[in-house]
Amino acid sequence: MGIKIALAGNPNSGKTTLFNGLTGSNQFVGNWPGVTVEKKEGKLKSNKEVVIMDLPGIYSLSPYTLEEVTARNYLITERPDAILNIVDGTNLERNLYLTTQLMELGIPVIMAVNMMDVVKKSGDAIDTRKLGEKLGCAVVAISALRGEGIEEAAGKAVKAAQSRQPAMPVHEFSQEVEAVLDEIESMLGGDIPEEQKRFYAVKLFERDDKIAEQMKHVPDIFSIIEKAEKDMDDDSESIITNERYDYITSIIGESLTKANKEKLSTS
Ligand code: BGO
Incomplete structure (x- = not known):
């Protein structure tokens, strides 16, 4: 059986x-089902058993654009064997936002x-x-x-796909949020595989209705969300977004050294 690797990343x-570069002329272009978003797939030049799926360029896995919904529906329902996440090294901070979400899907990730x-x-x-250490x-x-x-x-993406080891995110949200996510995860039905529970729990907490629509059993978490929002004095989606940015700031602090740091801090 062939290996499917999804190529995911921000526009540009x-x-x-x-x-x-990876597929050369071995490409097939079409549309994603039901939408006019371009779908491209191609065979890896160096290994014809491997198909690379080019996902639409996106900044996050939220439900707000056709591209985001198309990309995440593919990731959730088709379950590629691995995700190759391309990030723009000159714009790490913005690009890592998507990465933190891809890491929660329970699919092997190579960056x-x-x-x-x-x-x-x-x-x-x-x-x-x-x-890599900070992301997992x-x-x-x-x-x-x-x-x-x-x-x-x-090559690393193919190895990750063959290993079938889902990404193990290093990141933890704050204790309060983790407790809420644990509670939601424990309420999810058996139709959600173990390794995907975190993704679903985060999305349900964010009140992502499009995700709820795809589930057979949606747990009643209204009061859990309301309580968390009251305790943390913010809406649930902002709580998650802000904590992701805190995490990204800490990653950048430890892995990026700017050449002009001194100049900036003394000006
Ligand atoms: C133009 N290094 C450099 N320096 N540039 C790169 C690299 C790299 O490793 N990789 C990609 N680019 P896309 P999305 C362009 O088109 O693949 C450049 O949206 C130009 N075009 O060449 O299209 C790449 O699919 C005129 O740049 O990204 C492209 O993700 C002047 O990054 C751009 C300068 O790459 C986006 C650049 C008419």
Whole structure:
């Protein structure tokens, strides 16, 4: 049986460049079912058993754009064997928001930090080992434009797919939020596989109705959400978003060294 790897990333992260580099002319273009969002898939040049699915460029897995809904429906229902998450190394902070969500899907994740030629030229340094440690996935530095590191990234994604080891996010939300997520997870029915429970719990807590619509048994968590919002004095979606950004700030602090840091802090 072939291996399916989903290529996920923000718009302009270099997804098309990487996809073309990995698949060459082995591409099929169509539309996602029911929507006019372009769907591309291609066979890996170096291993024809591996299909790369190019997902629409997105900033998050929220339900607000057609691209986001299309991408996440694919990830939840089709369950690719691995996700290759391409991020723009010159814009790590914004790109990692999607990564933190991909890590919760219970699918193996490999991260490719792209535009490394630009990062190096600017004198900035990204500690990919630290980045991987803080996220809980393997990280490969690449330049899609130059074709550097792309075979290594694909190779790691294939290995991750074969291992069938779902991503194990290192991140924990605050104790209060974790307690709420635990409670919601324990109320989920047997139709939700164990490794996907965290994703569903977070989305239900965020009042993501599109996710609820896809579930056979939706637990009644209205009072749990109301109580959490009262205790934390914020709406549930903002609570999750803000905690994701706190986490991203801590990742950036430990893995990115800016060349012009001194100049900035003394100006
Ligand atoms: C233009 N390094 C550098 N330096 N640039 C890269 C790399 C890399 O590793 N990877 C991609 N790019 P897409 P999405 C462009 O098109 O693959 C560049 O949206 C231009 N175009 O070449 O399209 C890539 O699919 C005119 O740049 O991303 C592209 O994710 C001037 O990043 C852009 C300068 O890549 C986005 C750049 C007419």
